[in-house]
Amino acid sequence: MVKVVSIGAGLGGIVMAYEMKDKLGRDDELTVVHLGTSYSFVPSNPWVAVGWRKPADIEVELEPVFARKGIKFRSEGAKRVHPQENRVELNDGTFLDYDYLIIATGPDLAFEEVPGLGPEANTQSICMIDHAVQAKDAFDRLVAAPGPVIVGAAPGASCFGPAYEFAFILDTALRKAKKRDQVPMTFVTPEPYIGHLGLDGVGDTKGLLESAMREHHIKWITNARVTRIEADTMFLDEVNEDGTVKMQHELPYAFSMLLPAFRGVPAVHGIEGLTNPRGFINIDKHQQNPAYPNVFGVGVCVAIPPVGKTPIPVGVPKTGFMIESMVTATAENVAALIKGEAPRAVATWNAVCLADFGDEGIAFIAQPQIPPRNVNWSSSGRWVHAAKIGFERYFLRKIRQGQSATFYENLVLDMLGIKKLKEIHMEAAE
Numbered sequence: 100m101v102k103v104v105s106i107g108a109g110l111g112g113i114v115m116a117y118e119m120k121d122k123l124g125r126d127d128e129l130t131v132v133h134l135g136t137s138y139s140f141v142p143s144n145p146w147v148a149v150g151w152r153k154p155a156d157i158e159v160e161l162e163p164v165f166a167r168k169g170i171k172f173r174s175e176g177a178k179r180v181h182p183q184e185n186r187v188e189l190n191d192g193t194f195l196d197y198d199y200l201i202i203a204t205g206p207d208l209a210f211e212e213v214p215g216l217g218p219e220a221n222t223q224s225i226c227m228i229d230h231a232v233q234a235k236d237a238f239d240r241l242v243a244a245p246g247p248v249i250v251g252a253a254p255g256a257s258c259f260g261p262a263y264e265f266a267f268i269l270d271t272a273l274r275k276a277k278k279r280d281q282v283p284m285t286f287v288t289p290e291p292y293i294g295h296l297g298l299d300g301v302g303d304t305k306g307l308l309e310s311a312m313r314e315h316h317i318k319w320i321t322n323a324r325v326t327r328i329e330a331d332t333m334f335l336d337e338v339n340e341d342g343t344v345k346m347q348h349e350l351p352y353a354f355s356m357l358l359p360a361f362r363g364v365p366a367v368h369g370i371e372g373l374t375n376p377r378g379f380i381n382i383d384k385h386q387q388n389p390a391y392p393n394v395f396g397v398g399v400c401v402a403i404p405p406v407g408k409t410p411i412p413v414g415v416p417k418t419g420f421m422i423e424s425m426v427t428a429t430a431e432n433v434a435a436l437i438k439g440e441a442p443r444a445v446a447t448w449n450a451v452c453l454a455d456f457g458d459e460g461i462a463f464i465a466q467p468q469i470p471p472r473n474v475n476w477s478s479s480g481r482w483v484h485a486a487k488i489g490f491e492r493y494f495l496r497k498i499r500q501g502q503s504a505t506f507y508e509n510l511v512l513d514m515l516g517i518k519k520l521k522e523i524h525m526e527a528a529e
């Protein structure tokens with residue numbers, strides 16, 4: 100009997116559990132360790148923050164769906180991974196032994212790196228469902244007493260899409276509330292240009308997003324290093340290409356949502372060989388940790404080097420489809436190791452992203468995510484908003500039904516020529 104433990108049941112971890120279970124034998128055991136009993140669809144958090152969704156609309160209770168699939172579930176959360184002993188310590192003090200470990204713990208949110216940042220200090224967040232609920236209260240206060248708004252990201256951030264999304268969604272929500280005319284909006288970002296997205300742009304994301312921001316009366320400051328945030332004022336340095344300070348800004352605000360930089364979660368941070376200095380899981384092209392070959396990483400928790408140098412650090416985003424490709428490769432590779440074969444599957448890391456503006460949006464495909472690319476495409480329109488709603492419903496239904504991929508999804512991806520895995524067939528043929 101093989102024991103597989105997977106930590107984290109977020110966007111990557113749930114699909115991981117379904118795909119891994121399908122690959123295991125009848126006597127093998129798969130246990131998912133998660134913090135809490137439910138999954139919440141993170142991409143809908145911006146809608147929760149303006150009241151377009153309630154938390155219950157986007158949550159799934161995991162115990163029944165995992166039980167139906169024969170997957171064991173522990174909701175206590177992992178306190179510490181002990182890779183030299185092949186076991187995971189849980190928050191209740193018990194231990195789980197494993198033959199193979201998959202880490203899908205998402206990000207730890209580094210709010211304290213900027214004084215005054217975060218929902219326990221002065222700014223809002225949409226990274227977690229509880230943060231989005233708190234942001235909704237702040238949004239209600241903004242509607243009642245309009246004032247300046249700052250949206251954006253802190254130095255070192257990597258997940259820029261949701262920051263842009265939220266700026267446009269807030270714009271739409273304020274227009275609907277007939278308060279937009281009383282709310283000057285500024286977008287503040289460490290990216291060297293609008294639409295860089297941590298990817299050095301995709302297609303014409305620079306042109307599309309700049310134009311959309313002009314149309315929606317959103318001003319911006321790029322190369323921005325937010326240094327300190329007080330209750331009603333944000334302090335930031337705008338820097339030149341060589342990193343020297345070009346201008347210092349003191350921006351008043353009534354409402355602000357800034358995404359923090361990410362790092363690895365405490366359960367893995369600082370484990371020699373397993374993680375890099377920021378606590379992200381070191382992986383090779385097979386999603387396998389070089390120091391502990393029976394440990395794999397998928398999702399936001401893995402280490403990926405930045406795309407080129409920027410005056411202020413920006414990370415590479417790890418988006419949904421890219422994460423699913425890591426999951427599929429990991430399931431293939433763990434199954435290969437169990438059979439005594441070498442891991443061969445390599446994720447494509449293609450980025451397929453829909454950024455919603457509340458009534459329209461932009462979409463982009465970067466194939467592969469890191470340039471130079473074979474596909475470098477972006478587009479905009481009302482169809483993006485409709486597609487995002489469709490994707491939310493489809494993904495949540497898929498999770499509730501215990502499915503990882505379906506005929507429909509495969510057909511659409513095949514039509515677009517987008518694959519989750521590369522090289523497996525090529526390497527197998529060698």
Ligand SMILES: Cc1cc2nc3c(=O)[nH]c(=O)nc-3n(C[C@H](O)[C@H](O)[C@H](O)COP(=O)(O)OP(=O)(O)OC[C@H]3O[C@@H](n4cnc5c(N)ncnc54)[C@H](O)[C@@H]3O)c2cc1C
Nearest residue numbers: 107109110111133134142176177204205261398399418419
């Ligand atoms: C607001 C927002 C919107 C986004 N929108 C999109 C989008 O529209 N499209 C897109 O492609 N990407 C989007 N992303 C990027 C990415 O797809 C998501 O961040 C996605 O949720 C990442 O999946 P993950 O599985 O790596 O991490 P998560 O979904 O964050 O899941 C990690 C899980 O692990 C759990 N965990 C953490 N520590 C432990 C522990 N010690 N023990 C047990 N469990 C633990 C966490 O509680 C969490 O549930 C968005 C990101 C954000 C923040």
